């Protein structure tokens with residue numbers, strides 16, 4: 090999906106220091122330098138000047154060539170996706186393959202070519218015709234197919250418009266690192282790029298919790314968003330130097346600048362390499378404070394490819410596995426067997442480890458492209474997480490069956506997102522029972538895992554004592570808890586000043602949760618939001634009573650060191666102080682003072 094180059098020299102400004110640079114918001118850290126690969130959005134099918142050509146045969150030849158180019162690039166993508174993302178497999182693009190040869194689609198394009206439209210026009214008109222035919226039909230199957238058809242047509246359009254660039258996406262001996270440039274990056278585009286060569290991402294728009302950002306973070310690819318004009322500014326032969334520490338990117342940087350950046354580029358490249366086959370350090374997941382209080386550490390995993398990184402920091406247990414990714418990287422709903430196979434890889438890849446599998450948490454900022462999602466005015470308050478599962482019992486049934494078939498060991502647990510009250514829990518537990526009964530009926534082996542819930546909706550926090558008897562454990566999801574507590578969209582850059590995780594109200598709430606759970610012996614409590622990996626918050630979290638934290642693997646070494654440097658008494662005193670604060674600024678001051686006193 091490579092956009093054709095439109096020269097936009099008006100945008101090419103030169104900065105005072107002689108470098109042409111743009112500012113942006115870094116959402117995945119690191120520094121990188123590579124050649125631009127520009128990815129088009131689906132507007133490339135709409136913004137076509139309809140043109141007729143006399144030489145029909147020539148246009149048909151171009152179509153045949155484009156089909157072959159797309160076929161080759163799909164095969165290459167499937168291979169690289171499989172190598173990098175165990176959540177996927179070669180079958181991830183089967184619908185595209187089938188559609189490329191689909192007689193109805195081919196006939197429609199040929200009909201427009203026979204009417205003497207040139208190939209780009211024929212592709213655009215075919216797209217329009219399918220939309221008109223299929224959009225009114227409420228069939229879910231056809232809705233999904235329309236999405237696939239548009240995707241195939243877009244790939245053909247890109248192959249026609251950029252034959253050289255399309256070729257560049259195919260495997261070659263080239264090892265030139267690539268910086269993806271898009272207005273807004275979609276996961277399917279991301280996956281269609283030569284992932285092993287992608288060293289960075291720069292986008293005009295996008296948020297820190299976008300699907301692409303989740304993917305980039307898991308693959309440790311530096312990503313800069315909110316870079317004005319960048320999509321219109323660059324052309325495919327351009328190079329970009331991306332600095333996600335300073336929030337800058339430089340277009341065609343000079344040699345002298347690259348020299349200055351050499352060390353940072355080397356370090357960033359090394360940090361990206363996930364250690365494989367290196368001797369693993371011993372498990373070190375129970376550090377203790379100076380006075381001997383143990384704190385359990387585990388990892389949040391979005392992709393299996395993060396497992397070596399987790400193991401390399403002495404951690405095996407997974408406090409949160411987000412299942413949505415295997416759904417988001419596909420263009421159609423993965424069936425039970427696919428889900429089962431994917432989860433089996435996770436369970437087998439971490440033998441004996443405790444794994445908390447979180448049931449599908451889509452919707453909000455994570456819709457599925459192949460599920461018709463009527464426009465929602467407040468997606469985060471809408472058809473999301475548990476609500477999606479409860480209103481799609483068939484999808485829930487296959488999903489739960491796939492998870493239960495992988496819970497044969499007691500170490501594998503099942504957790505539900507976005508629980509808002511007791512009736513949510515009762516309903517989902519009934520679905521779990523139904524899934525178990527149907528597995529019994531089919532004679533399939535399954536487990537009866539511990540069942541937990543995320544604490545991320547304030548109504549659930551307020552009624553926690555009535556929910557705890559229904560579950561074995563709870564996990565605090567501060568990312569969403571803060572969003573819903575302050576009614577502030579966690580992905581909206583304009584309101585980040587109201588999205589404060591270290592706010593006294595949040596900390597008081599955490600203290601209350603710890604106290605409530607302590608009244609229910611045997612119920613486990615963990616915190617798995619981003620706050621768990623925040624070093625300055627750590628003493629306050631320990632002071633609140635938290636003893637189990639699950640975080641991004643990269644945050645673990647620092648947090649473990651800090652735990653070993655603090656005294657619980659001091660943490661508890663600090664916690665009292667921050668809870669009495671009026672503002673987040675005051676909390677920040679207390680936390681800074683505490684960090685300073687430890688130096």
Ligand code: PEP
Nearest residue numbers: 545566567568569617618
């Ligand atoms: C959370 O909300 O804190 C959480 C861990 O879940 P997610 O970020 O996947 O919504």
Ligand code: MG
Nearest residue numbers: 545566568569
């Ligand atoms: Mg959440």
